[in-house]
Amino acid sequence: xxxxxxxxxxxxxxxxxxxxxxxxxxxxxxxxxxxxxxxxxxxxxxxxxxxxxxxxxxxxxxxxxxxxxxxxxxxxxxxxxxxxxxxxxxxxxxxxxxxxxxxxxxxxxxxxxxxxxxxxxxxxxxxxxxxxxxxxxxxxxxxxxxxxxxxxxxxxxxxxxxxxxxxxxxxxxxxxxxxxxxxxxxxxxxxxxxxxxxxxxxxxxxxxxxxxxxxxxxxxxxxxxxxxxxxxxxxxxxxxxxxxxxxxxxxxxxxxxxxxxxxxxxxxxxxxxxxxxxxxxxxxxxxxxxxxxxxxxxxxxxxxxxxxxxxxxxxxxxxxxxxxxxxxxxxxxxxxxxxxxxxxxxxxxxxxx
Amino acid sequence: xxxxxxxxxxxxxxxxxxxxxxxxxxxxxxxxxxxxxxxxxxxxxxxxxxxxxxxxxxxxxxxxxxxxxxxxxxxxxxxxxxxxxxxxxxxxxxxxxxxxxxxxxxxxxxxxxxxxxxxxxxxxxxxxxxxxxxxxxxxxxxxxxxxxxxxxxxxxxxxxxxxxxxxxxxxxxxxxxxxxxxxxxxxxxxxxxxxxxxxxxxxxxxxxxxxxxxxxxxxxxxxxxxxxxxxxxxxxxxxxxxxxxxxxxxxxxxxxxxxxxxxxxxxxxxxxxxxxxxxxxxxxxxxxxxxxxxxxxxxxxxxxxxxxxxxxxxxxxxxxxxxxxxxxxxxxxxxxxxxxxxxxxxxxxxxxx
Numbered sequence: 001x002x003x004x005x006x007x008x009x010x011x012x013x014x015x016x017x018x019x020x021x022x023x024x025x026x027x028x029x030x031x032x033x034x035x036x037x038x039x040x041x042x043x044x045x046x047x048x049x050x051x052x053x054x055x056x057x058x059x060x061x062x063x064x065x066x067x068x069x070x071x072x073x074x075x076x077x078x079x080x081x082x083x084x085x086x087x088x089x090x091x092x093x094x095x096x097x098x099x100x101x102x103x104x105x106x107x108x109x110x111x112x113x114x115x116x117x118x119x120x121x122x123x124x125x126x127x128x129x130x131x132x133x134x135x136x137x138x139x140x141x142x143x144x145x146x147x148x149x150x151x152x153x154x155x156x157x158x159x160x161x162x163x164x165x166x167x168x169x170x171x172x173x174x175x176x177x178x179x180x181x182x183x184x185x186x187x188x189x190x191x192x193x194x195x196x197x198x199x200x201x202x203x204x205x206x207x208x209x210x211x212x213x214x215x216x217x218x219x220x221x222x223x224x225x226x227x228x229x230x231x232x233x234x235x236x237x238x239x240x241x242x243x244x245x246x247x248x249x250x251x252x253x254x255x256x257x258x259x260x261x262x263x264x265x266x267x268x269x270x271x272x273x274x275x276x277x278x279x280x281x282x283x284x285x286x287x288x289x290x291x292x293x294x295x296x297x298x299x300x301x302x303x304x305x306x307x308x309x310x311x312x313x314x315x316x317x318x319x320x321x322x323x324x325x326x327x328x329x330x331x332x333x334x335x336x337x338x339x340x341x342x343x344x345x346x347x348x349x350x351x352x353x
Numbered sequence: 354x355x356x357x358x359x360x361x362x363x364x365x366x367x368x369x370x371x372x373x374x375x376x377x378x379x380x381x382x383x384x385x386x387x388x389x390x391x392x393x394x395x396x397x398x399x400x401x402x403x404x405x406x407x408x409x410x411x412x413x414x415x416x417x418x419x420x421x422x423x424x425x426x427x428x429x430x431x432x433x434x435x436x437x438x439x440x441x442x443x444x445x446x447x448x449x450x451x452x453x454x455x456x457x458x459x460x461x462x463x464x465x466x467x468x469x470x471x472x473x474x475x476x477x478x479x480x481x482x483x484x485x486x487x488x489x490x491x492x493x494x495x496x497x498x499x500x501x502x503x504x505x506x507x508x509x510x511x512x513x514x515x516x517x518x519x520x521x522x523x524x525x526x527x528x529x530x531x532x533x534x535x536x537x538x539x540x541x542x543x544x545x546x547x548x549x550x551x552x553x554x555x556x557x558x559x560x561x562x563x564x565x566x567x568x569x570x571x572x573x574x575x576x577x578x579x580x581x582x583x584x585x586x587x588x589x590x591x592x593x594x595x596x597x598x599x600x601x602x603x604x605x606x607x608x609x610x611x612x613x614x615x616x617x618x619x620x621x622x623x624x625x626x627x628x629x630x631x632x633x634x635x636x637x638x639x640x641x642x643x644x645x646x647x648x649x650x651x652x653x654x655x656x657x658x659x660x661x662x663x664x665x666x667x668x669x670x671x672x673x674x675x676x677x678x679x680x681x682x683x684x685x686x687x688x689x690x691x692x693x694x695x696x697x698x699x700x701x702x703x704x705x706x
Contacts, residue, residue, distance in 0.1 A: 028398065032604070033506050034436035034588050035402035037499070040393040045381065048478060049388035050445040050494055056486035057449075083387035092403040094447075094492050096410075125401065133409035134487035139447050141403055141494040146390070153386050235387050251385070 004106050005099040009129055015107060016093070019114045020124050027090070027125055036125035038090060044145035047086035051076045051142075055098075055135035063179040066105035068213035069138065070112025076238060077142035078120055078217035079291040083236040085152040085226020086144030088120045088219060093127035096137040109138070120219055150226040152234035157252035157296035159324035161232050164305070166218050166293045166314050169241060170280050171266030173287025174273065175212030178205055208268040215291040221312040222293060230304035234295035242285040242343050244294040245328055252296075255327040258320035258343065285330070285344060296322055357459050358452040362482055368460060369446070372467045373477050380443065380478055389478035391443060397498035400439035404429045404495075408451075408488035416532040419458035421566035422491065423465025429591060430495035431473055431570035432644040436589040438505040438579020439497030441473045441572060446480035449490040462491070473572055503579040505587040510605035510649035512677035514585050517658070519571050519646045519667050522594060523633050524619030526640025527626065528565030531558055561621040568644040574665040575646060583657035587648035595638040595696050597647040598681055605649075608680040611673035611696065638683070638697060649675055 004012060013031060023030045029037035040046065053059055053073045061069070074091065081088050093113065097106065117124060122142070218236070225231040233252050237244045241263075245256050265280045273280040284290075297305050309316045320331075328343040357365060366384060376383045382390035393399065406412055406426045414422070427444065434441050446466065450459065470477060475495070571589070578584040586605050590597045594616075598609050618633045626633040637643075650658050662669045673684075681696040 028501075029437075029504070029506055033508075034433040035400045035439065035495075035497075037437065037504055037506075038399040038401065040397075040399055044393075046391040046393055046399065046496075047388045048391060048443075048445060048494075048496070050447045050479070050481050050492075052447050052449060052481055052483050052492065054449050054483055054485060057484050080387040084382075084390065086388065090401075092401060092494060094403045094405050094494075096405060096407050096490065126403070128403050128405055128492075130405050130407055131410050132407060132488065135485070137449065137490065139403075139405065139481075139492040141401075141445060141447075142388075143399075143401070144388075148381075151382070151390055153382055153390075155386075 002103040003099060004097045004101045004103060007103065012106070012129055016110050016124070019107070019110045021118060024123055027123055031124070031126050036090070036092070038125060041089070041145045043147065045148055045151065047081060047084050047144040047146050047151070049077055049080040049142050050139065051080065052137060052139040054137050061136065063183040064213065066108035067112035070109035071116050071214050073138040073140050074113045074116045075215045075217045075291060077140045078116070078122070078219055079236040079238060081142055081144040082217050082219045082222030083152065083234050083293060084144070084146060085150050085222050085234070086146040087223055088122040088142065088144045090123050090125040090143050091117065092141040093124055094139040094141070095127070096130050096132035098132050098134065098136055101136060146226060150229070152222065152226050152231055152295070154233050154235050154248045154251035157233040157248055157254050157322050158298070159254050159322050161296040161298055161322040162318050163256055163258065163320040163322060164295055164297055164316050165237070165241070165264065165319050166221055166316055168264045168266040169237070169284035169290050169292060170269035170287060171208045171211035172215060172289035173283040174205070174266065174269035175208035175210070176289065178209055178272065179212065205268050205272055208266065208272060211266065212289055215289065217291055218293045218314060221308060221314045224308040224312050225293070225295060228304045228308060230297060230301050230308050231295040232298055234293055237288070237290050237292045237294055239288045240284070240286045241294065245343055248294065248296065249326070249328055255323040255325045256320055257323055257329045257331055257340070260330050260332045262317060262319055264315070264317040355456040356452060357450045357454045357456060360456065365459070365482055369463050369477070372460070372463045374471060377476055380476055384477070384479050389443070389445070391478060394442070394498045396500065398501055398504065400434060400437050400497040400499050400504070402430055402433040402495050403492065404433065405490060405492040407490050414489065416536040417566065419461035420465035423462035424469050424567050426491040426493050427466045427469045428568045428570045428644060430493045431469070431475070431572055432589040432591065434495055434497040435570050435572045435575030436505065436587050436646060437497070437499060438503050438575050438587070439499040440576055441475040441495065441497045443476050443478040443496050444470065445494040446477055447492040447494070448480070449483050449485035451485050451487065451489055454489060499579060503582070505575065505579050505584055505648070507586050507588050507601050507604035510586040510601055510607050510675050511651070512607050512675050514649040514651055514675040515671050516609055516611065516673040516675060517648055517650055517669050518590070518594070518617065518672050519574055519669055521617045521619040522590070522637035522643050522645060523622035523640060524561045524564035525568060525642035526636040527558070527619065527622035528561035528563070529642065531562055531625065532565065558621050558625055561619065561625060564619065565642055568642065570644055571646045571665070571667060574661060574667045577661040577665050578646070578648060581657045581661060583650060583654050583661050584648040585651055587646055590641070590643050590645045590647055592641045593637070593639045594647065598696055601647065601649065602679070602681055608676035608678045609673055610676055610682045610684055610693070613683050613685045615670060615672055617668070617670040
């Protein structure tokens with residue numbers, strides 16, 4: 001089996017280029033020079049983010065197919081642009097490759113990136129290749145564009161704004177648990193749906209596995225929320241709902257009360273946690289990797305919000321409200337009486353992020 | 354001793370921010386949101402590059418002080434902008450930190466980046482922090498700007514153009530050898546000039562060590578070469594002169610003949626290699642890390658070239674000529690007779706880059 005160590009840097013770059021569509025007109029100098037040269041979009045701001053996936057920290061190669069590693073590395077970055085209301089434009093790919101990585105896995109990883117990039121009309125403008133003495137690492141820089149008045153930040157929430165979340169929560173956390181529980185050290189990840197040894201009656205939970213492996217960043221929804229000014233503040237849920245609530249509240253100077261009973265828990269996650277003794281609400285609060293958008297909306301903008309949901313095809317759920325007292329509370333409603341508990345998961349230790 | 358593992362991600366970000374100057378007006382959203390938002394410079398193109406330094410591949414923490422690791426991580430990126438004739442604007446810093454990294458080393462690394470950034474009027478707009486299960490990694494994305502007609506690429510060399518190199522070569526390779534030869538596994542790197550146990554008569558070689566640890570990217574020279582259109586093609590020498598010659602020749606479709614006798618070998622490198630049995634010309638050809646500029650010049654543009662040298666304060670040496678026959682030759686001149694040998698170091702194996 002050939003590994004990346006059998007190839008020259010130029011051969012690896014050629015394999016990447018062979019997997020990419022032709023460059024657009026605005027990419028004046030692309031892969032192969034000291035830097036990329038790009039024509040800025042007229043009357044737009046540049047929106048830039050960088051995010052790394054590190055083997056052993058963010059993924060486990062024993063149960064994460066190479067295509068999913070590539071997909072996820074780009075998805076986390078697309079999700080950051082979505083949270084800002086920016087349209088994706090270009091990416092720079094920086095790989096640190098262990099010598100043992102097979103050429104097949106390298107190709108599949110790049111295919112995973114390329115497929116998602118094409119779907120979101122994002123172009124790879126350059127990057128960097130280096131060896132790694134240990135873990136596989138993919139660090140992606142993404143650049144998008146947005147009109148000045150359409151940028152979404154974490155800072156705009158006000159007391160009285162409603163709190164919304166897109167899609168569903170907890171599915172990726174359940175999917176990760178499923179993959180871990182099925183993985184022995186001898187198992188090799190495969191790229192087919194049937195590769196996890198699922199019994200037929202477990203097919204429903206495959207949705208969670210796919211949710212973890214191939215997250216769908218909410219790029220179109222973010223663009224719509226920025227364009228029609230429906231959201232007052234926005235961020236993406238890469239580190240769980242608890243972290244998201246804490247970050248928007250801190251940046252905006254508000255508190256939030258979230259209703260536990262209305263959280264849109266993924267159906268397969270609910271089933272998995274009820275069967276395995278876990279708590280789906282805790283998974284939604286502390287489990288990362290859902291890559292949904294958390295955002296706040298002035299009550300009078302609900303009409304715009306419905307339009308954004310309709311045009312993006314993404315269901316939106318009102319999960320709480322912003323308050324003036326800075327407290328972050330999770331409200332359980334039981335037979336008409338409320339219990340409030342502090343929201344966990346805000347100030348995560350570096351070693352646990 | 355505190356390590357980065359004792360701190361939260363937010364505390365580490367606060368330590369970075371405390372080391373940076375206030376953000377400029379054009380940085381509309383900086384550190385702390387999902388992405389940075391930047392106002393593009395009017396009538397300029399964006400120039401973007403990414404480069405990673407990986408522990409065990411690009412540096413050895415036993416003899417590389419943390420400040421030098423930070424300095425070098427940014428210098429390699431500034432050098433890429435210099436090679437394009439672009440003015441530095443902003444950087445995104447992506448760190449993968451081993452749990453054992455001391456807070457003092459983290460701070461010193463960021464200080465090394467910040468000092469070089471301030472010197473080149475570059476602003477840190479954001480980044481990413483993650484744990485590493487092993488090696489320390491710094492991946493920096495840099496963004497600069499250039500006018501359309503002033504961008505330098507590798508593609509513009511023509512047969513008959515002269516080949517130039519800035520500054521001097523081989524010094525960093527000699528410095529790295531010196532550091533390696535003095536390092537036992539028990540030695541700890543320090544940040545003072547006197548920390549390498551130099552004997553007084555070895556002070557001259559300290560210049561090479563500094564050259565390796567704190568390279569000075571040729572940003573101003575690159576800008577001048579682009580602005581007055583003196584250079585027809587340009588790249589930076591991160592992987593040695595042999596690689597540079599190969600890359601420009603391939604991109605431009607020319608050959609090159611380089612005169613070994615006129616190569617501007619660093620004085621300390623010449624002394625080191627003559628005392629230790631190495632070959633300074635080979636070090637210049639194959640040794641990386643000099644971060645000088647290699648560029649080609651139409652003969653009629655020599656006046657502009659002198660102006661660029663004068664205004665940048667960087668000496669420039671004519672080292673050869675572009676030819677039409679695609680051969681890459683190193684010419685040794687001995688008593689009036691020539692010997693040509695093929696230039697090594699072009700197609701480096703991935704495992705050796």
